[in-house]
Amino acid sequence: xxxxxxxxxxxxxxxxxxxxxxxxxxxxxxxxxxxxxxxxxxxxxxxxxxxxxxxxxxxxxxxxxxxxxxxxxxxxxxxxxxxxxxxxxxxxxxxxxxxxxxxxxxxxxxxxxxxxxxxxxxxxxxxxxxxxxxxxxxxxxxxxxxxxxxxxxxxxxxxxxxxxxxxxxxxxxxxxxxxxxxxxxxxxxxxxxxxxxxxxxxxxxxxxxx
Numbered sequence: 722x723x724x725x726x727x728x729x730x731x732x733x734x735x736x737x738x739x740x741x742x743x744x745x746x747x748x749x750x751x752x753x754x755x756x757x758x759x760x761x762x763x764x765x766x767x768x769x770x771x772x773x774x775x776x777x778x779x780x781x782x783x784x785x786x787x788x789x790x791x792x793x794x795x796x797x798x799x800x801x802x803x804x805x806x807x808x809x810x811x812x813x814x815x816x817x818x819x820x821x822x823x824x825x826x827x828x829x830x831x832x833x834x835x836x837x838x839x840x841x842x843x844x845x846x847x848x849x850x851x852x853x854x855x856x857x858x859x860x861x862x863x864x865x866x867x868x869x870x871x872x873x874x875x876x877x878x879x880x881x882x883x884x885x886x887x888x889x890x891x892x893x894x895x896x897x898x899x900x901x902x903x904x905x906x907x908x909x910x911x912x913x914x915x916x917x918x919x920x921x922x923x924x925x926x927x928x929x930x931x
Contacts, residue, residue: 751896752814759900760816761827762891763807765849766907768824769884770800770807772852773877779861780873788921789870792914796877799910803903810899824849828890851883871927874918878929881911881918 753759777797781790811818825843844850853861853876861872885908892904919929 753816753895753897755816755820756822756827757895758827758831758891759895759897760811760814760820761822761825762887762895762900762904763810764818764820765824765827766884766887766891767804767807767818769849769852769880769887770804773797773800773880773884774804776853776858776861776873776876776880779858780869783862783865783869784873785866786870789873792917792921793873796914803907806903823847825887828887831890831894849883851880853880867925871922871925874922874925875927875930878915878918878922881915885911 774797777793777800781793781797784790808818823843824847844852848854857872857876861869861876864872888904888907888911892901892908895901895904922928
């Protein structure tokens with residue numbers, strides 16, 4: 722399957738699952754507590770998504786490559802939708818957009834396989850794994866053409882690879898059906914997108930970031 726076809730399939734799947742969430746709502750579920758996995762996931766994944774959206778819009782204005790522009794648009798559209806849904810959950814649950822605990826605290830103490838994974842730990846500067854630094858965002862903004870495409874793909878692969886473990890913990894431990902449904906859609910779509918972006922990088926003679 723070509724990268725363009727893979728992107729189309731992934732987007733259709735992601736949007737279909739997101740659309741299903743609109744019907745599921747949050748009714749019938751016990752309201753998550755402020756320190757719950759569901760609340761922590763909604764807050765942290767929203768932050769994660771918001772940066773992916775930002776990077777996608779940046780590169781879309783800096784390349785003429787149709788496939789990269791399509792991928793960036795689809796990531797931005799899907800993750801804007803999901804980010805809005807998570808913000809809506811927090812409002813319905815009567816919780817603030819920011820919690821009292823540090824980021825990713827909800828992933829600790831559960832005994833899961835990802836607990837000791839670097840992707841489940843804050844970095845030395847206190848940011849979540851996979852997040853681009855201000856300097857990296859500035860560099861992405863300064864690039865054009867294939868250089869912008871390569872750096873975007875590298876940043877987004879790293880971003881997705883860190884987001885999938887977060888979604889897996891939410892799927893396994895949130896005890897909230899809408900959260901689990903969204904988490905599964907993130908795992909499915911972002912795993913496929915990583916494969917597509919890795920192939921796109923190889924076609925440009927580049928490799929993912931360490």
